[in-house]
Amino acid sequence: MTPTQTLLSNLAKPAQAFSKAEQKVADAILANPELTTRLSIARLAQSAAVSEPTVNRFCKRLGATGFPDFKLKLALSLASGARFINSAVAEDDTAPTFTPKIFNASIHALEKTRDSIDTQLIHRVIDEVVQSKRIYFFGQGNSGPVAQDAEFKFFRFNTPVSAHQDPLMQRMLAAAAKPGDLFVIISYTGRTIGLVETARLARDSLATVISITAPASPLARASDLAITLDVGEDTDEYLPMTSRLAQLTLLDVIATGVTLRQGQGHLTAPRAH
Amino acid sequence: MTPTQTLLSNLAKPAQAFSKAEQKVADAILANPELTTRLSIARLAQSAAVSEPTVNRFCKRLGATGFPDFKLKLALSLASGARFINSAVAEDDTAPTFTPKIFNASIHALEKTRDSIDTQLIHRVIDEVVQSKRIYFFGQGNSGPVAQDAEFKFFRFNTPVSAHQDPLMQRMLAAAAKPGDLFVIISYTGRTIGLVETARLARDSLATVISITAPASPLARASDLAITLDVGEDTDEYLPMTSRLAQLTLLDVIATGVTLRQGQGHLTAPRAH
């Protein structure tokens, strides 16, 4: 998905073994990356106080075929907000520094999701939603609020809808499911045993199960349709989960799709609170 | 914010009064925009079957200073998915077209929020959170799930925390508040009378009230500290609310700030479901 946009982050990495002159080039670029994308090799060389071939070699070392290609990749990496991505929140961060980092992490998660969504699958999910007689949104833990948010969103349609966070209640509802019921199960990991069993129960009762979960997870396999979100590893110690946002937006997409399908419009319902 | 990235959309617009040769150029670019960003003016001219100066003039007509600048802007507009930005969801949209639109709207909301956040205020909010003995998150309707999400997030800290969506319960808790209690009230409009009264009640009981709400709203005025989010007008008929995402991310920011302040780390708590 996201291509070779590690450029800027590579640049900033202190681990990079740059030679003296190359470090000067890196510094000059970092001083004003935006500007650099519009500079000629001669001007950049001048502002870094090195020769033109040094700049050229620098570009090639970073994986570009030449200076113009480098500028292109730099511009791309700037556009995608990559300057903060990968930049973990550190112990010594303060509000002005970690705030944009967290927002950028969220933005990045949405961009990644946007670029990896299978729209054909979305189409089929919308089909199922439109055809269903009853919709249940299930989520546990962090995904609970997401399910509840979905309930609010889908409340506008004619189909009865409810959200449930309690595992026991989920299980009971799944066991009592009827054909025409649609269960939308939201789980980041897709490995919560209770939810997987609930999905199986619901399918055994001939209801339809759609999950929003991790690729190749047990839950995904146990579902009729699985929208898989690979938001990223959330490896970073201080960065909070961004998966919720992707899940929420995905549900926005589905709700919008249903609205359009029904041709009756009006997601512009009252918007209190 | 988002700069002059209307380039691609301008290109595709049939209304554009291009001359014959220029239309050929536009077609050639549209046929493969990605590739075009790496082409020389000579090659593009060749593939469009026009002369090089025609391409150059074409670029200038579209607001670029020349061909390289044009390529740069084109690349930027591709990277940011700008082909969909500004484009409202329309009746005849299908999954492949409205999906990126909705994601872009969400991304845009986060970008806007990121760029308008008062980090000094965030700093003070973090102070309050750290000093509090007890935290309540209140939200009604669409903000209910946000409050609940916050509860999950703040659960990791030592301070007792709970989220409440029921207006009556909110009111009761506010009336029974004690100094050292912190009420975080989330409301998009900031005009829900119940919530405003709840805020007053809590302050009368000498508790601290922080709101995440609309600028210059009654709730903002009734709070000790108000983080105001002006996400935008949500004017578009089919685009769903994006404010929740901004609220959620903002709470992420605060939680991260608290974690850093406590110097004990570990937002990397178990991440099930």
Add this chain to the structure above:
DNA sequence: CGTATAAATGTATTTTTATTACATGTCTGT
């Protein structure tokens, strides 16, 4: 319908920009 005029497009040239080849310098290890 033809001519004048303006607009559009192309050709040839110049200028700018990027790359390459090669020479010089600088560091490393013995």
Add this chain to the structure above:
DNA sequence: ACAGACATGTAATAAAAATACATTTATACG
């Protein structure tokens, strides 16, 4: 201190883009 490798710069070459200008094509008007 010196051989060798590596880094950097100088100068020449090649490529790309922009410009000036010529030619063609369209348009308006008598």
